[in-house]
Amino acid sequence: MNRIVLRDLAIAVTVDADDTVLRDVSIAIEDGVITEIGAVAETDGDTVVDGRARLALPGLVNLHTHLSMTLLRGIAEGVDLQQFLTRVWAAEGAVMDPATVELGATLGALESLLGGCTTQLDMYFHHEAAHRGAVAAGSRHVGGPTFFDGPGPDGLAWEERMAGLRAWPEVLRAIGGPEVPVAAMPHSTYTCSVEHLTEVASILKEIAPAGVLHTHVSENAAENADTRARFDATPTELLANAGALEGPAHVVFGHGVHLTETDRDLAAAAGVTVAHCPGSNLKLASGALDWKRWRAHGIPLGIGTDGCASSNDLDMWQAMRQAAHLAALTSGDPAIDAEQIVRAATIDGAHALGLDDLIGSLEVGKRADIVLLDLDQPHLTPVHDVPALLVHAAGRGDVTDVLVDGRIVVSEHRSTQVDTRDLLDRSRTRARDAAAAAALAVQEA
Known part of the structure; x- marks a missing residue:
């Protein structure tokens, strides 16, 4: 014992x-x-x-991040979300192979753990490599296949992505690590069609009734405007039309800054949790989520850091403080209960993942x-x-x-699981090797 x-x-x-x-x-x-x-x-x-x-x-629960993007820290500065995505996707396609993703995930998990964050809901491609890397550092890592209509940075066809989802529960068991749910991660409604969203939600419900569906939703106003122009619907309405709010046991919206009143009704009725990422939302000028209004609407809130390419670090304490300050600012009420913020970063995040009976x-x-x-x-x-x-x-x-x-x-203050000096040396070397390729890819994008 x-x-x-x-x-x-x-x-x-x-x-x-x-x-x-x-x-x-x-x-x-x-x-x-x-x-x-x-x-x-x-x-x-x-x-x-x-x-x-x-x-x-x-342990703190980071409800929306991209751990492997630690290696892309600082490559897309001074731009809005749309320009950010153009630069980052180009760089990812150029340099983020499975070995690099695994290395970045270990580095990100180590940063997280040293800062008291024990669980991460981590959206990234080459998900098997990301999970191996995070588990090696000791994290309770919730990852899973990502989905794009097109090839995406990893170059996979849709059929390959679906095969990866069906195989994921067994692969997850084989890799090991602390207990986590099966998760599926369509990137967003602007990169996945309604038909594909329906397919992902349906397969997830079939293979993992207690699974997690995680996607970016209404991160900035331009996303909402583009989605309305293309589909005459908001991202949340598209997810509802796809059945993606009904099938999976747990649905987590990344960001959810610009949910309309109808969106909030749909999300609250479906038990959706919004992962509030104040740091990246502020840095990319995406907007300020109205904490008190979302809570009053019955929407549970967790806290996330987003990835290091946008927020530049994985500091959950800073995210908690930013969330509290933004809640006071958007509501005009300084009497924001700090206990709410602590719960959002711990038990509410665990509940969003179906892990609140464990952690x-x-x-x-x-x-x-x-x-x-x-x-x-x-x-x-x-x-x-x-x-x-x-x-x-x-x-x-x-x-x-x-x-x-x-x-x-x-x-x-020191990891017992990884050789920190070796990890830092390998990360610096890979980052230097990647910088030229990433810069070239960005120029060509």
């Missing part, structure tokens, strides 16, 4: 149904499962982590995806309001230790 005790924690933020915050408490973990929260007397022979001056909370809160019987923060810092002293501390003061540099599925994957 593998037993770990997080002993004498200063604070434990459980994110349970009552948002309970515990003080001076220990957490025991056996074979990946939280077995005790409270006074834990028996520690002989256990792996013991000193929790003094440490705050424990559930997202610190409760006996759940898998141990846990993050420890060092409270012995000037900017985290004193602690008057714990949720506000997490949202408005804490940062990824405060993360000391991270557990995923009961395994310590970060210890005292």
Whole structure:
């Protein structure tokens, strides 16, 4: 039996149904499962982590990202979404082969884990390579086949994509890693026809009734205008027409900034979760999601970073803070409950993926995806309001230790799973090799 005790924690933020915050408490973990929260007397022979001056909370859930784009950080600056896509797709087609995707996913997963993000909903092509790379770093990685009507950056025909979807559950089991749902990821309604969206949703429902369908929706106003001009419908209406909101058990919209009132009605009725990505939305001038209005409409919200080509990093703490500030700005109400933001980044994200019975809160019987923060810092002293501390003061540099599925994957700021120096060296070399090809591809695009 593998037993770990997080002993004498200063604070434990459980994110349970009552948002309970515990003080001076220990957490025991056996074979990946939280077995005790409270006074834990028996520690002989256990792996013991000193929790003094440490705050424990559930691992953060990044509900929309593209991990492998860490290698494309900074290649499309100072442009809007449409120009961004033109540049990035050209670069991806030129350089992002399976080996590069795997390398980028490992680098992205490492960045995420060092910052306390244990689960990522990661949309990227060469999905098998991306999953292998993220799992190697220790992440709970939710990935799956991506879909485009045309060949896309990976050059696959539609039939090959569908074959990849049918094979994905078995391939997922073979690669291994922490438990995750089967996911299918049509890129968007402007890259996938209604007929193809219907096919993806239908096959996903057949092979994985508890699966996740994830797609970009209404990221900026130009996307909505283009979709209306072409189809006389919004992206959400197209998804509804395709049956993509009814079949899959879990549907996650990436961005969802410009949902109309009708869109919000459709999304709320279908139980869709919107992955709010404030960093990339601000940087690309895509717009500001109205947090309070979306919530009032009954739409659950999670938080995402988007990929490093658009947001430039995978910092969930910054995304949480941006989400809180934007919520206050768009509503004109500074009284935004920080607990909502914390829940969006943990249990609500887990619920969106159908994983809330396993992760997202610190409760006996759940898998141990846990993050420890060092409270012995000037900017985290004193602690008057714990949720506000997490949202408005804490940062990824405060993360000391991270557990995923009961395994310590970060210890005292360092990965226990990968050779960080080797990974950084290989990433820099590949990025230098890719830069010339990417620049040429961008010029020709």
